[in-house]
Amino acid sequence: MIEVVNLSKTFRVLEGKTGFVGAVKNLFSRDYRYVDAVRDISFTVKQGEMLGLIGPNGAGKSTTIKMLSGILMPTSGKALVNGIEPYKNRQENAMKVSVVFGQRTKLWWDLPCYESFELHRVMYRIPEKIYKQNLDEFMEFLELEEFWSRPVRQLSLGQRMRAEISVSLLHNPEVIYLDEPTIGMDAVAKERIRQFLINTNKSRNVTLIITSHDMADIEKLCSRVIIIDHGQIVYEGDFDEIRHRYGRERTMVVEFGEEYPEIELPYGTVIKDEGLKKSIRFLRDQGTAIDLITTLGKKYVIKDVSIQEAEIESIIREIYEHGM
Amino acid sequence: MAGVIGTFRTYTTFTLYFLKTRFVYRASFWINLGFSFLFLLMQVYLWKALLGAGTFTDTTASEMITYVVLAGVIRNFVGSGAAYAIEDRLLSGDIVFDFIRPLSFRVQMLLNDLGSAFSSFLLQSAPLLAGALLFVGVNPPPSLLHFLGFVLLTLGGLIISFYTSYIIGLVAFYTMKAEYIDWLVSTIRSFLSGRYLPFWLYPGWLRAIAELAPFKLMFYTPISVYMGRTPLSELPEALLTMVVWILILVTVEFMLWKKTTNRLVVQGG
């Protein structure tokens, strides 16, 4: 239902001048810099799938979402969503999809929350029955009453995102694109959004395409992932497989009780040394975290230990180092 | 038919929402209104003083006062903020949402303008007009037809004002900034539209230029029809000129649209 073929986007950035004279010059200037944000990517998504698009900052995730949702015109290649090219048929496409940007709001900032829902109902010509049915469901699961008549600008990030996602689902879209939906939220708020997305995907068979640079988001939400880096797809497949094959790197942060300029490790390397606190990176095949800490504990005084989740950057590094 | 009604409802609701957001920031309401009144009174007394001394023999003080009051009222309808709105959306990146609504960008910008036109009519023009009628006096139009002509031409002026501002806004898709061009055009426009003075008081050369530009349809043409300065026999020609200008602007926009929006870049994530 979504087919992406050799999609590319190059931004042409004007080396802009400022001021009045600059503005006039800019009109005629040919002083451009080119940024290849997305390079020749192809993939397909089935109806009802939950696809994760992950990659570090600047990888090209948002740009991809903006082309898929019809906002940006690709430089080359094409995207087909429900048989149409979204950026060529924006209004037709808009009736069938939704986009949520974690860093922006489509809600009417100055008006009470419910006003945005009401406008959405009229704009998408949602039949009364469907509107009510959907709204009742969101009210129950996401407890919108809590802030229903408060101006949007007064909502917390988590509340706002609850409203944002609800309003985006009102017209029963077939696809919903979520660009960093949990960015900046605390753990509880994140979990709530994730749970709701999982339920929604199941009960409505809606296709979800989610971008994030938070591995935990994707791990909880998506069975299939695409990793992009520098605008290119570096991995496509099951999330489990990534964990099996690549999640080999572990980082352990150890806080010592005394200063040790040099520590002897059974395996792994110190990647960050902040005096008492040192970060040690090792591979899963080399040994376990328990063994490492037990060995260290025999020689040194240890106050605290924490293990960091594998981050997207380290997985990408592994992919480059070891191949697919 | 249901489609038409649906579209109409969407448009009116949207306009109403734009209007509502204008009402949120009402704090400056009294200040704005106070200034508008002061400015109007200043003009009124200026004209009384000038014309009392018989400076322009063919214009009476009450005519000039009618002109400035009407110009003050119309101002809110024909002062399009489209260029500014587009620039604002481009700079904030919120333009993304205008591209994923089931309404064209052009229509959304027009409804935004209508929202602010109606809100400023309610908050500004209506009280100003009431005040002027009570304390200063405004000449009535010679006939109902004159008045209808005035209303039609003002609506045309709104469309023309919108399209010029909107086209300037499209330039911002290239430069990210429309501010300077917008300012330049606004300045030229305030001369060529008859915002402060009717054309019959202009020197011949300026009047000749102003007659050629579309901006006269924003102030001068509608008001001079209202006042009977433009006879009814010339009304069809004025309306035709209006239609031709709208068609020209619509065509220009149509040609620019695809080129500009394909160049859209979005600031920020």
Ligand SMILES: Nc1ncnc2c1ncn2[C@@H]1O[C@H](COP(=O)(O)OP(=O)(O)O)[C@@H](O)[C@H]1O
């Ligand atoms: N409007 C723009 N103009 C110029 N370059 C841009 C623009 N938007 C994004 N880019 C560049 O394109 C690349 C991909 O950006 P983006 O898609 O936002 O990445 P992500 O969402 O993965 O963080 C980055 O190098 C970014 O700087």
Ligand SMILES: [Mg+2]
């Ligand atoms: Mg992004």
